[in-house]
Each structure stands twice: as C-alpha cells, then as structure tokens.
Amino acid sequence: NVVHEASGTGTGVLGDSKTLNTYVYNNTYYLFDTTKPMNGVIETFDNYGGQYSSLPGYYVTDSGNTFYSERQKAAVDAHYYAGEVFDYYYDTFGRVSYDNQGADIRSTVHYGSNYNNAAWTGNQMIYGDGDGSTFTYLSGADDIVAHELTHAVTDTTAELVYENQSGALNESFSDVFGFFVDSEDWLMGEDVYTPGTSGDALRSLSNPNAYNQPDHMDEYRNLPNTESGDWGGVHINSGIPNKAAYYTINSIGISKAEDIYYRALTVYLTPSSNFSSARQALIQSAQDLYGSQAANAVSNAWSNVGVN
Numbered sequence: 001n002v003v004h005e006a007s008g009t010g011t012g013v014l015g016d017s018k019t020l021n022t023y024v025y026n027n028t029y030y031l032f033d034t035t036k037p038m039n040g041v042i043e044t045f046d047n048y049g050g051q052y053s054s055l056p057g058y059y060v061t062d063s064g065n066t067f068y069s070e071r072q073k074a075a076v077d078a079h080y081y082a083g084e085v086f087d088y089y090y091d092t093f094g095r096v097s098y099d100n101q102g103a104d105i106r107s108t109v110h111y112g113s114n115y116n117n118a119a120w121t122g123n124q125m126i127y128g129d130g131d132g133s134t135f136t137y138l139s140g141a142d143d144i145v146a147h148e149l150t151h152a153v154t155d156t157t158a159e160l161v162y163e164n165q166s167g168a169l170n171e172s173f174s175d176v177f178g179f180f181v182d183s184e185d186w187l188m189g190e191d192v193y194t195p196g197t198s199g200d201a202l203r204s205l206s207n208p209n210a211y212n213q214p215d216h217m218d219e220y221r222n223l224p225n226t227e228s229g230d231w232g233g234v235h236i237n238s239g240i241p242n243k244a245a246y247y248t249i250n251s252i253g254i255s256k257a258e259d260i261y262y263r264a265l266t267v268y269l270t271p272s273s274n275f276s277s278a279r280q281a282l283i284q285s286a287q288d289l290y291g292s293q294a295a296n297a298v299s300n301a302w303s304n305v306g307v308n
C-alpha cells in the first residue's frame with residue numbers, strides 16, 4: 001500500500017523552523033497529520049479572510065513540502081501546536097484527542113479580517129491574524145492553541161456553561177491547561193500579544209491584577225450576562241480561579257496539579273459548577289489522588305482568593 005505520511009518543514013509565526021507531519025497525494029503535500037492513534041487526523045485550513053460561513057476554508061498545501069511563506073506561517077504553528085497539545089493530553093492522561101475518541105482536530109487560520117480573536121467554534125479552532133498591533137497571527141502562541149483545544153475538552157467533559165461563574169471556570173481551565181502545556185511562564189498569549197511591546201500578555205495567572213482581572217472574590221465583577229458584559233465577565237473573573245491555580249501549583253508542583261485539575265474536569269465538575277463547587281471538586285480530586293496534604297493545599301489556595 002502506498003504510504004502517504006510525509007515529514008515537511010515550515011517557518012512559524014516567530015520565524016522559527018519546525019518539522020511538520022504532512023500527507024502527500026498526487027505530488028501535493030497537505031498539512032494533514034495522520035500519525036496519531038485511533039485514526040484521528042490533525043488538519044489545518046486557510047480561510048483567506050473569510051467568515052464563519054466559509055469555514056473550514058482550503059487545505060494548506062505546498063508542492064515541495066516546505067511551508068516557508070509569510071502566508072503559511074500561521075498554518076505552520078496552528079498545525080504544529082495542535083499536534084503538541086494532542087501529545088500533551090495523550091502522554092499525560094492517555095486522552096485520545098479532545099473527546100477521548102480520536103476526533104479529528106481541525107484548525108482554520110487567516111479567519112476574518114484583522115481579527116484579534118481565537119476560538120473553539122464547537123467543532124473546530126479558528127485563529128485571526130490580529131490587527132498587527134494588539135495581536136499578530138494568534139496561532140503563533142502554543143498556550144493559545146492549548147487554551148482553545150481545552151475548550152473542546154471541557155465541552156466534552158464538564159460542559160461548564162459559558163456564563164458567570166461556570167463560564168469563568170471554563171475560561172480558567174483553558175488558561176490553566178494552557179500553562180501546563182507552556183509552563184515556562186505564568187503569562188497567556190505573550191508570544192503573539194502586542195508584537196511591538198515585549199514582556200506583556202493577554203493575562204497572567206500569577207498576577208491577574210496586572211491585566212485588570214480580579215485575584216480575589218472581594219474584587220468579583222458582577223457584569224451582565226450579555227456579549228458586551230463578556231457573558232458575566234468570563235474572561236475577567238477567571239482571574240480568581242487562575243490565582244487559586246497559581247497558589248496550588250506553587251504548593252504541590254505541576255505534576256500533581258495537572259492530575260488533580262484533569263480529574264476535577266473529567267470526573268466531578270458539571271455544567272453549572274460555581275467557584276465554591278470547583279474548590280470542592282479540586283479538593284476531592286486531590287484527596288482521591290494524593291491524600292490530605294494535597295487536599296489541604298488546594299483548600300488553602302482557594303481560601304487565599306476568598307472562595308470557601
């Protein structure tokens with residue numbers, strides 16, 4: 001049988017070189033990764049500035065299996081980092097793709113026009129180019145890719161409703177697993193945020209206040225559950241569970257913390273979980289896996305942010 005798997009090279013958003021899992025058919029190479037278990041493929045598309053109605057766009061291809069052009073940079077990173085996040089969930093927890101059933105992981109880059117956003121649409125990831133000032137191509141940050149793919153994990157496990165406290169938890173779990181994938185700093189999106197300014201980020205887990213997020217219940221923002229209210233401040237109030245995660249990780253280490261967060265997300269949390277029930281779910285997960293010392297560390301972390 002003919003082998004279609006190929007190994008290509010590409011240039012990422014930050015100008016770095018990467019090896020890519022590609023697929024060759026009729027002398028054309030595709031960003032189509034068939035190396036993962038359970039037949040799940042990782043496939044990357046270019047929407048050419050189109051909107052939701054034109055998704056997924058066009059397969060990203062190259063005749064020479066060399067994805068070096070400016071146009072291809074966003075796709076190189078979306079493809080490579082999707083594979084990295086697949087590997088994180090598989091190697092760390094044995095989870096096969098976001099649904100644990102080997103679902104295809106589809107990404108589309110060059111979505112919209114100067115779009116300063118990235119998202120999980122409910123069945124694929126989309127990445128804007130940014131406006132070049134607030135963001136550059138958003139797939140250029142592995143913590144953003146991990147954040148988006150974790151929305152898909154949450155949607156196939158706890159299904160935390162994307163509003164108010166359950167929505168802020170949804171956001172926080174995406175940031176926390178973004179940290180676990182990119183644990184060299186406590187920042188989110190720093191690699192693509194304000195390309196003209198170094199050292200800043202979209203959010204910080206260690207210092208939410210630095211980016212106008214609360215880090216304690218005393219600062220909880222009661223915003224309206226509307227689009228302009230960020231659905232009750234899901235990207236704002238996530239600073240509180242994010243800070244609790246920071247305390248937990250500093251107290252018991254990344255390895256135990258990621259097991260505890262994964263168990264809470266997949267075993268205990270439910271669509272309507274709030275901050276207090278998330279604290280309880282994480283304490284129980286810690287107790288289940290590592291005993292009372294870890295459980296107490298989790299309890300203290302949440303007390304430090306005013307959640308009991």
Ligand SMILES: CCC(=O)Oc1c(C)cccc1C(=O)O
Nearest residue numbers: 116117118119143144147188189
């Ligand atoms: C860290 C990734 C992130 O927050 O992506 C979003 C952006 C950049 C704008 C709006 C929503 C999101 C999201 O995925 O929640």
Ligand SMILES: [Zn+2]
Nearest residue numbers: 147151171174
């Ligand atoms: Zn999010």
